[in-house]
Amino acid sequence: MKFSISEENYIKSIYHLQVLHQRVNTMMLAEMVKTKAASVTEMLKKLHKKKLIDYEPYKSFILTDTGNKIALNIIRKHRLWEFFLVNKLGFNWDQVHDIAEELEHINSSELISRLDEYLQFPSFDPHGDPIPNSKGKITDLKRSNLIDIPLKKTVVVSQIKDQSITMLDLLKHFKIGIGTKIKVNKRFEFDGSVEIKIDQMPNAVLSNQVAKNIYCVI
């Protein structure tokens, strides 16, 4: 089944709202899709008829399993494109949302599976949000860089942002790679550097510049 861009945006928005607040209402949705409540009601009736939401007038609505699957697919596309824009085209992570908002509606599963492969099946988008796989399954782990990670918590490196040779050299020296377990002991306000501990290694201090490029699964 194919859906209009509008329908897709409503489905996606309902999904996001359900994650944040489990009860979703018409006004919240109206605000999210930047329209008026009356338009939302109209769309709810349509989505209900297409069996994408369960809906009782004046009561509430919730995505059906089908609706959920469709939402996850749109989100998958959005996040893969964001990953592409940042890691291939060199955008900053705060510049890509609007563009991905358009790209997510491109309709070709072949395109998406190839893109996924081209990007080497990333698990997280540039904001650290998980990318659903082709079956709609999400790794339910959050991700952030060493600057934002809670202290004294052991985390696993999942991505290095800056992949320059100099950066790789530095990482080699500290024995840091994808999968490495790291604990941040202390953060120094003065220069934003962090002291880390890796198993069987002495404590080490990474500059802010380095730390912010190392992303970990929490």
Added chain:
Amino acid sequence: MKFSISEENYIKSIYHLQVLHQRVNTMMLAEMVKTKAASVTEMLKKLHKKKLIDYEPYKSFILTDTGNKIALNIIRKHRLWEFFLVNKLGFNWDQVHDIAEELEHINSSELISRLDEYLQFPSFDPHGDPIPNSKGKITDLKRSNLIDIPLKKTVVVSQIKDQSITMLDLLKHFKIGIGTKIKVNKRFEFDGSVEIKIDQMPNAVLSNQVAKNIYCVI
């Protein structure tokens, strides 16, 4: 100024028709955008009001300079995306048109200039059609097929006219694709075949039928 997907498709189609037949009429355009003549007339009035075409009812229509520029920008996007799909995602050139047809309407000049750079500013798309630059200029390099090319001159393949699967197969065997450097050593009068040389390949002979379908930038 921003245009709807429909408007963009009309503009692009008028451009293509103008290249093929300099006189364009309503019915041709209707067929090209897969709609009916009445709808075309409606759109012509709208495009005229927006000064994208010169239009006199019952007479004719033609793109204005502005219209032309917009058309070239859409075509630029289409061809860059096609190049991306083939050269980065590994699609075959005969699979990418429909996807590029959607991607060409994504609205971000920043995206396109970065994509262009990422692809290293290609001059031709996978079908050998020239990609307009950001100012709408098309490389008007001299191109001709292997029959008409000067002997002993290294040229670069830029377009394959016949894109049948059988032709594709043959080209694969000889390792010929867009961008391949070729030198024609000799032409045989008898059957019009040509002997070519490609770097790191033994000499090869192509039939006249094949040679005349391979276009190169001189």
Added chain:
DNA sequence: AATTATTTTTAGGTTTGCCTAACTTTATTT
């Protein structure tokens, strides 16, 4: 030149998704 055929436009209708205004239902106060 008159008739016929074709092309183009106009007129009137449909669908999608938006809007405002009015009305219902549900929630919150008093």
Added chain:
DNA sequence: AAATAAAGTTAGGCAAACCTAAAAATAATT
């Protein structure tokens, strides 16, 4: 519990882009 406020729905309209059928203009034939 009644009154008021807020949220949700319905009704009636609008714009974009499509459609069919009929009318007008142009082109082709006799």
